[in-house]
Amino acid sequence: MLYGSIEAGGTKFVCAVGNEKLEILERVSFPTTTPEETMPQVIAFFNQYKDDLVAIGVGSFGPIDIRKTSDTYGYITSTPKLAWQNYNFLGAMKAAFDIPMAWTTDVNAAAYGEYAFGNGQGKSSVVYYTIGTGVGAGALQDGKFIEGFSHPEMGHMLVVPHKDDHFEGACPFHGNCLEGMAAGPAVEKRNGRKGQDIPQDDPFWEIEAEYIAQCAYNTTLMFSPEVIIFGGGVMKQRHMVEKVHAAFTRIMQGYVATPAIEEYIVTPALEDNAGTIGCLALAEKALKEA
Template identity: 60%
Template sequence: MIYGAIEAGGTKFVCAVSDENLTILERVSIPTTTPEETMKEVFAFFDQHQPNAIGIGSFGPIDVNPLSETYGFITSTPKVAWQDYPFLNEMKKRYDIPFGWTTDVNAAAYGEMKKGAAVGKSSCMYITVGTGIGAGIVVDGKVIHGYGHPEAGHLLVRRHVEDTYEGTCPFHKDCLEGLAAGPAIGNRFETPAQNLPTDHKAWEIEAHYLAQALVSYTLTVSPEKIIFGGGVMKQKQLFPLIYKEFEKLMNGYVATPNLEDYIVPCQLEDNAGITGCLLLAEDALNNK
């Protein structure tokens, strides 16, 4: 039994195949350029291995509604070449096998649920903070989809009193992503975020925005575990600042687990997405 996985990101596609125990046998990284160039290499990889099912976690927005005419498409992405690209349809034309289909962050959430920081829980939320901000949600062991998929990275937040930066989001300017993604930090202080010292004011402002979002997620989704991934969250000094601001904003209204157990770094690190995609492939085959 061979399972396939595609973690389709805006910068690169990671493709992998595993055995029935989800042990990765081979993986490749393919630059995300145009559909023609990138998919040619994706097909070449899977043609070699002929998997029995493939799980796909894609950058978005994507259409996850099976009743929609554009189900399986990448839709209104800022990556112009990929707008309205029928990703899943093209894969199905090439391979007559079952597919799992969701967002890259939903796949990462599923990976952390089954194999990472949320093992033993029935719900979790995975939030990546990097070039953008995205979130995936798993409830009762299932990835959450509705008419669309969660876009919790574009939550509207209240400004920090010392922040005058307009925001980077091309749609909303000062939503969570616009104020707290990596480019916003770098632009606000005119230096790459990773070059800022750990005691810089930037991290207090960042924690202010992220904690607001976490309070909203806790009050609406109430996940058993909130897991952070992405390059910005490798700044470990952020976590104590987030805990402090979260407690201040929540003000005792809703009980949560100990915050150090509730709001945590991802355990699978850079393998969360590809692990989730392999699990989705396994599910797709089992549910065939």
């Protein structure tokens, strides 16, 4: 009995199969080009396991339609990736495999992975952010995603510009939102080089930490989660988490008594496996609920 995982990212698709213990048995990736090019590769990968495949979990770039009562449930909707606009992703998968499927955002999948097996394990309320090419977030309460008419877009919360930062923001919609000020493209546009090429002692990292700490502050006041997990390429800078801790403590000013800061604001225990394991766990859940 095998579970399938699809992390449909903006630059690549990562497909995997896992066993009943949700251990990854095989994983491959394909460039995200067009549905006509990418989806046949996805389907061909899972066709190898068709006899044993019992459910698939999909975490997709968005925006996507997550409302099960909607006529366009399972679609990628108003994405800037023109070839994927209004694409019936789940319908294409269902046409190839008549098995239960879970459908959510890519960052929700990573959040679920950390909730089930990572730094959110054993906690009832978990918020997960990925800070990379963009900023996305997923929130869980008692194992269920917090969402309404659509999935949250917490990566576009507005942040207050740092006093030493004169960058206007890279987001074409909001300028000084979290994504516009702190995502990878904003880091590169502001500094003329990628984050991994900026020394740890560069003053810029204090500015970056300030924006991530503002995010943690807003999240704390909105959700009071038991843990906030920051993943993504920017947070692979290992010195960042301590800087965020210091900035968060300064901004919060003791107003809310959170759990111990070292256990409250953390990076993913599963690292780059969070999304894949989350999709496998969501596939298992979909099978149980079918």
